[in-house]
Amino acid sequence: MAAIGLPQLEEAQDLTALVDDLRVLFEDPDFKLASEIKRTTGKPIVGNFPVYSPVELFHAAGAHPVGLVGAGNQIEIAHADSRFQSFVCSVIKSTLELGLTDRLRDFDGMVFHSICDPARNLASVFKRNFPDQWVEYIHFPQNLVSESSVDYLESEYRRILDRLSELTGKQVTNDDVNQSITLYNRARSLMRDLYAFRRDNPHVLTTKDLYTVVRAGHILTVEEHIRLLEHVQRLVQTKQGHERDHIRVILVGSFCEQPSLDLINAMEEAGLDILDDDFMLGRRWFTEDVRADGDGVRSLAEAYRDRSVISSVKHDSRRHKGEELVAQVRSAKADAVIVSVPKFCEPGLFDYAIYRRALLEANIPHLFVEYEEKMWLFDKVQTEVETFVESLLLD
């Protein structure tokens, strides 16, 4: 049987065409595919706001996690800006707008996290505006030095799991959790492989294509996503690409609110080979597999502390973000860094100052760009990138 909403993979031999089909799935502000999944599987849909969410628990509890990353440039914000001021980032408002325009009617729950102050307040605003909605908030530990943080997070996860069970009516066993971990490990490892492939062959697997394939995982079931990733992995082996006169860069700062796909494409076309990025970080959160043969909930908590990526919304006093970025540039043999931060994103903007100091000191050129998901025309960003590329190529 054809997979729900997913293009017939056997017939999709052209990555570009496949990407165009996939794009429609996640750019749909009405979440038709999610509704369809809910209808056919009977699983409740739980939306999760960026950045990271323990989707394994949702899955183990019998819910379908859908990544809710605002509405890109697909809708106008007409109601949510009466709740959140002009100096709050767009993804907060567009996510609320989705709710206020009744586009989340098929969602059975929403989970927010302690990434920043606006996201935290958004959880409360959701509760007030949708009193019947199931809304949860996860406080992630910020003192990762202390052993107690793992115990704490484990207890927090158990609380969330209980709440999810209330929603789905399913009693969750440790095996359920481990099975879910195994599935998501598989998806993450495939994504890591594709990222590695792109780093070595950015002209074969473009960032636009890679992004789309990863992003599709925010709406597809994890099983379907794995099928898709495996298929794409086969496709790229035989795909031809043309070497381009591009500069090689690492892109950071886009971990939460996402630029539109066209903006990503525009930046690439303006002369960037993006070797690594932090788009859609939440579903690629772990640098290695999470243990799948122990106490599952505990394993997830431990992995958060010890095997997860650093980002502007995670604080770990054992690590230094600036130094890690410099090391990342060196190991990928990149020429430069693009720091692209959503407008009004305070965590990203703070980290820019840290990156800037580290990059200046290491003599690595960088370009700072600000974007908004709802941007429609990208001339300004494109010109900035082009100028930056020229300045490096002419050096």
Add this chain to the structure above:
Amino acid sequence: MAENAEKRNYRGRLHDLQKDLMNDYFDQMTRSANGEGDPSVYLLISGNPVELLRAFDLLPIYPEINALQTAVKKKALPFIQKAEEIGYSTDNCAYVKADIGLYFSGNQAPMAKVPPPSLLLTNYVGCNVYLHWWEHLSELTGAPIFDIDIPFLRTPDGEPRPEDIQYVMRQLGDLIPILERISGKRYDPDRLREVVELSRETGEYWAQIKLLTQLRPSPFDAYFDAVTMMGPLYALRGTKEGRDYFRDAYLELQQKVAQHEGPLPEEKYRLVIEGPPPWPYLRTFREMFERWGAVFVASSYSTVGGLWEFGFRHDPANPLESVAMHMLKWNLTNRNFLQRYAQLKSYVDEWGADGLVIHSVKSCRLFSAGQGDMREYFARQLGVPTLLVESDLEDQRYFSPAQMRTRIDAFMESLEHHKLVSHG
């Protein structure tokens, strides 16, 4: 009419004493900066666990106080601009920028020389910017960080979970040896008990003071005069001087109550205010309300450091637990946004207010993100006259007096009319 309200605001002994005490405190800071006084530990205002430092004779430094004092003197802008020159965004909290700018200007603040930190203690009580701020300071100064991670109040009952409390207690256990090392002093539970007892007494006076504004007329302005008392509440809590200050302030205010005196010649309107003040324009902002005879009888901002008026007291029998509970539960910032709505609502109801003013500051998204929804709740759902105005707490560029005044005047005009109609 508004214009007839005489411009004379309350300035009593509690204001003068505060000045002396804070000057002493700033002198201690300068001495510490010159290598003469106690080692300094940086910490943050929200639910501050200052007792832990006092018990080790460590000098608490609040960069937030330094930033706001600088702003009150209208001296913050050059510091902010300095930070913006080195990559900090116009959209970052200006407290942080003023502080980073200060660091790059040799730490010479207008009121004191600020000592470098021996430890950066992040009491992460609500504000996410705190974590960033200390991360930056650690990078710049090389000082170690200790994060006390305080789980946010997020469950339906609004209470911390037992696991949350355990987590915080274990972190405090980790912190004590670090404080021993920095201070060169052994942890002495009796000393901590003494400090906590002083905090308990201070809290008792402060709670009584805050309840006085339920009376008519309110003896002081719970925003503009309360912020005066907040300096000693944070910088000197857990000391005898601090406790005595609050005892004296309480006695002074009680006298005002006995004489039916308020901060203005006539209390015409009682208002509640949400959000931090516009420090660079504090005087101007105050006058905009005074000319209408409006007094703030309650403010959420004055509970950032603690919610004593709703029952919190430190407990010398369980000193560490009470410090933990102070951070977890008994302050404004670790409570969720809907709990804040409830707090403001109780101010409106129990303090008998005519309306709510929301001062939305761009810098502090902890406070402001979502205040449009708050306005919606109060104005539309509860029918409480509500005004939302925007500026900033630190960056004077965001305050436009003419715009601000028009909004306040229009609001007061409608309140005035409302009063006329409802009183026949």
Add this chain to the structure above:
Amino acid sequence: MLYRAGVDVGSTQTKAVIVDETGTMVAKVLVDTGSNVVKAAERAFVQAAEQAGLQREQVDYVVGTGYGRFNVTFGNDQITEISCHAKGIAHVNPNVRTVIDIGGQDAKAIKIDETGDVKDFVMNDKCAAGTGRFLGNSAEVLNLSLDEIGERSLQAKVPVRLSTVCTVFVETDILSHLALGRSVENILGGVHSAVAARVVALARRVGVEREVALTGGVSRNVGMVHALEKHLEVPIYVSPDAHFMGALGAALFANERAIAVAG
């Protein structure tokens, strides 16, 4: 007969209205504010008195309003334009419950009752999106006068979608659209629609109740009226004297207060 005046000092234009004791408008004058705000107020008032054929002394109470209300040095009182617009509009059309006022620097939505009392109001935040300035900047980029853009926006077939409502960036945005070959009309359609969207969002904060009136200088812009009607999906009432509503309201307040003072 006794007369009272209202002087509304705006950032670009100053308006003066004189009413008689019964509240009937007997004069209305509009002058450019220019750089000397005090003089502009004076000039508008003097001209209004002339228009009504009155001696200055016959006007016994003056209320100043608008952003320059404290510059009406001869005024007896100052009242904000929010209260005055509400008062004025209720006088000419008591059925109005929601007033939208788009000025040069700000936009506001006011909820009123049948007597013109302000129940609630909101003004634009720091950001000037959704104000007359956005229209002004757009007109400037397109090399058109403010008076013609409304009319021409009505001819838009496919209004463009602006990627910003920011007054600062609208210029680049418009230039991009021109470069893409979009017609001036379609661009103007987009500009008006963007402002309308912002203003309607503002109006929703106080709750949109019929009838809805548009006041202020922008009310003369037919394109704006049309765009607002489209976004709100209700007809908009525009008084022929819409841009005098602030001054009229001020004059009516002057009337009330003069009577109160006389006791």
